[in-house]
Amino acid sequence: MYWNKSLILNHMLESIDMSLVDWSRGQFALTAMFHWIFVPLTLGLSFIVAFMHTIYVKTGDEEWKRITKFWMKLFGINFAIGVSTGIILEFEFGTNWSNYSWFVGDIFGAPLALEGIFAFFMESTFIAIMFFGWNKVSKRFHLTASWLTAFGASLSAIWILVANAWMQHPVGTAFNPDMARNEMTNFWDVIFSDVAVNKFLHTITSSFLLGSVFVIGISAWFLLRKREVLFARRSTVVAAVFGVIAAIATIATGDTSARIMARKQPMKFAAMEALYEGQTHAPLVAIGAMRTDTTKRLNPQEEFIFKIEIPNALSYMVFLTPNGYIPGISDLVYGNEEQGFMPYEERIERGAVAIQTLKELKKAKERGDEATYSALREKFNDPVWLDEYYQHFGYGYYKGRELKELIPNVKLSFYSFHVMVILGGHFLIISIVALWLSLKNRWGNHKWLLWVALITMPMPWIASQAGWVLTELGRQPWVVYELMPTISAVTRLKPAAVQLTFWIFLATFTVLFIAEIKIMVTQIKKGPGGK
Numbered sequence: 245m246y247w248n249k250s251l252i253l254n255h256m257l258e259s260i261d262m263s264l265v266d267w268s269r270g271q272f273a274l275t276a277m278f279h280w281i282f283v284p285l286t287l288g289l290s291f292i293v294a295f296m297h298t299i300y301v302k303t304g305d306e307e308w309k310r311i312t313k314f315w316m317k318l319f320g321i322n323f324a325i326g327v328s329t330g331i332i333l334e335f336e337f338g339t340n341w342s343n344y345s346w347f348v349g350d351i352f353g354a355p356l357a358l359e360g361i362f363a364f365f366m367e368s369t370f371i372a373i374m375f376f377g378w379n380k381v382s383k384r385f386h387l388t389a390s391w392l393t394a395f396g397a398s399l400s401a402i403w404i405l406v407a408n409a410w411m412q413h414p415v416g417t418a419f420n421p422d423m424a425r426n427e428m429t430n431f432w433d434v435i436f437s438d439v440a441v442n443k444f445l446h447t448i449t450s451s452f453l454l455g456s457v458f459v460i461g462i463s464a465w466f467l468l469r470k471r472e473v474l475f476a477r478r479s480t481v482v483a484a485v486f487g488v489i490a491a492i493a494t495i496a497t498g499d500t501s502a503r504i505m506a507r508k509q510p511m512k513f514a515a516m517e518a519l520y521e522g523q524t525h526a527p528l529v530a531i532g533a534m535r536t537d538t539t540k541r542l543n544p545q546e547e548f549i550f551k552i553e554i555p556n557a558l559s560y561m562v563f564l565t566p567n568g569y570i571p572g573i574s575d576l577v578y579g580n581e582e583q584g585f586m587p588y589e590e591r592i593e594r595g596a597v598a599i600q601t602l603k604e605l606k607k608a609k610e611r612g613d614e615a616t617y618s619a620l621r622e623k624f625n626d627p628v629w630l631d632e633y634y635q636h637f638g639y640g641y642y643k644g645r646e647l648k649e650l651i652p653n654v655k656l657s658f659y660s661f662h663v664m665v666i667l668g669g670h671f672l673i674i675s676i677v678a679l680w681l682s683l684k685n686r687w688g689n690h691k692w693l694l695w696v697a698l699i700t701m702p703m704p705w706i707a708s709q710a711g712w713v714l715t716e717l718g719r720q721p722w723v724v725y726e727l728m729p730t731i732s733a734v735t736r737l738k739p740a741a742v743q744l745t746f747w748i749f750l751a752t753f754t755v756l757f758i759a760e761i762k763i764m765v766t767q768i769k770k771g772p773g774g775k
Contacts, residue, residue: 260731267742268340268734271749273716275333277709278753282326282760284708287401287448288455289319290394292486297390299482301383311475313378314772315459316390318764320375323397325760329753340742344723344733350427351417351434352407359403366396401451402444409440411724412715413508419634421605421624426727438504446497449490450711453671454704456487460678461701462768464694473688475772481682487675495668499561506562506570509725512718514573515654516661517558518548522572522580528557531662534655573654577647588639588647595640598633638727652720660714667707674700 293315300308334356337345345352373381373389381389410416416433417426428434460483466476506513514520517529532551556566569583579587601620608617623629642650674697681687688694719725723733 260734261739262731263739264737264742265731265734267739267746268737269730271340271742271746272333272336274746274749274753275329275336276712276716278757279326279329279333280709280712281705281757282322282329283401284447284451284454284704285322285458286319286326287397287451288453288486288490289315289322289458290397290455291452292455292459292483293319294387294390294394295486296479296482297387301387307474307478310772311479314475314767315479316375317767320371321760321763321767323371325756328756332749340735340737341723341733342735344728346425347728347733348411348414348426348724350425351410351414354428354431355403355407355410355434359400367393367400370396398448401448405444405447406435406440408715409437409443410434411722412443412719413437413439414724414727419624419630419637421602421621424602426724439508442497442501442504446494446501449493449497450668450704450708452486452490453494453668453675454708456483456490456675457671457697457700457704459483460487460674461698464697465768466771467688468691468694468698472771472773477682477685477687480678480687484675484679484682487671488679491668491672491675495672498665498668503562509719510571511573511576511650512652512657512714513562514571514576515652515657515718516714518654518658519558519570519572520574522570522575522583524559524569525556525566526558526568526570527553527555528561529658529662530554531666532658534658573651577651588642588650591636591639592642594633595636595638596643597640598637599640601633636726638722638724638729641729641732649721652718657714657718660710660717664707664710664714667703667710670700671704671707 293312296308296312296315299305300312337352370389370392373386374393377386377389414426415437416428416430418429419425420427434440459479463476463480463483466472502513505516514522517526518532518534519526529548530552533549535547535549558570559566559568562568562570571580571583571585575583575585577588579585579590601623605617605620608614608620624634639650677693678687678697681690681693721729721731723730
């Protein structure tokens with residue numbers, strides 16, 4: 245019974261229902277994308293509120309108290325609704341992705357447990373003091389609660405992002421063939437991998453930027469209506485300072501993320517630039533529209549309706565020199581011996597050997613053949629064998645399948661990346677202009693700029709969602725990069741059951757989203773003086 249459970253991963257592909265995989269992916273994507281509507285605003289707005297609260301405590305100015313309480317109220321509405329979607333998301337690992345949970349539960353479960361123990365309890369404790377502590381506790385203790393709530397939100401994000409970073413770049417672990425699962429060997433390697441550190445920094449700074457644009461946009465609405473002018477101007481100054489710093493940090497961490505991606509996930513990097521043929525002096529497509537159907541993803545003649553390129557920029561981005569070689573999709577699929585890229589067909593064969601070795605190990609154990617079992621078991625302790633075969637374990641699941649299944653959706657990866665980058669530049673410009681004019685006391689004098697700020701307000705969510713589409717879709721077909729494909733990670737359920745819950749979740753999340761918008765709009769219309 246034990247081995248039947250532990251080796252279910254090795255038999256999944258024999259009768260896998262692809263509609264089950266597609267609906268399971270769709271349901272998880274739906275939940276994650278709805279959840280991410282609320283999370284970045286929670287992360288970004290919490291620190292802006294804490295900073296405003298600090299100004300109030302330092303100055304004693306009652307206007308800053310009004311400002312703090314207004315933005316704190318919007319933060320609370322968003323936080324409450326965001327928690328519900330997050331809980332559902334974590335349950336889905338067990339209900340829809342139980343094979344994944346078994347295969348990597350020792351590693352993935354640890355950060356999620358730490359989130360609950362340290363971050364969630366920290367947030368729950370101090371958020372109550374933050375909201376209800378006015379005139380009930382000392383000003384300094386109340387301020388401390390605001391800062392600890394903000395840090396608690398970020399601490400929660402750390403553990404989730406560490407878990408996600410491990411899926412992108414599995415480190416600090418070893419495969420246990422007796423249990424057919426990965427086990428953590430070095431906690432610090434998992435937490436402080438360059439992927440994890442950069443992912444956290446990029447996510448948190450982009451969330452600060454989203455919160456800043458949110459505050460600037462709502463403040464612009466008050467100025468357009470000539471309501472609460474002092475409140476709007478002060479809010480804009482604080483948000484614009486955060487926005488400028490966060491925008492610069494987001495661009496810097498995004499640049500670092502691209503270099504890490506080029507080294508750790510070259511297929512994703514090639515897909516986001518629609519680069520089919522590797523080259524030195526590789527140009528960066530600044531903007532473009534793709535022509536061909538993504539079902540022909542092995543065709544190296546992918547063309548654009550139009551594109552504007554920056555010469556040498558892609559090579560320079562990765563290697564800080566135009567002479568750096570950027571592998572294309574064809575290099576990775578068909579191999580490039582000169583550049584050291586093994587063809588996928590060979591990786592599939594080596595991965596199949598690793599899977600077959602695991603199956604034979606299981607059979608030897610079942611029949612009590614200790615000699616064969618010991619010999620096979622030793623292979624999983626041999627660094628050379630692990631490097632030659634187990635490193636390609638996940639590819640073995642694609643034996644007999646089409647190579648194009650190992651390529652992510654190029655069009656969506658390309659557009660997601662470019663939408664994110666273009667909007668990021670726009671947010672930096674808006675933040676700089678808002679800060680400059682606010683310091684000159686002229687921000688409210690330019691009605692068209694206020695409209696631009698108001699229209700810009702939803703755009704950070706578009707950029708943020710695009711970033712996660714690139715991160716998750718660009719990693720496909722892997723749920724754990726090169727170790728576990730998505731098609732082997734699903735729970736054996738009937739597709740109809742997943743379809744039913746998909747539509748239930750869609751209806752529920754839509755209601756929650758509409759409720760948040762309605763409550764937010766109501767509070768904004770009331771203004772900082774509203775009850």
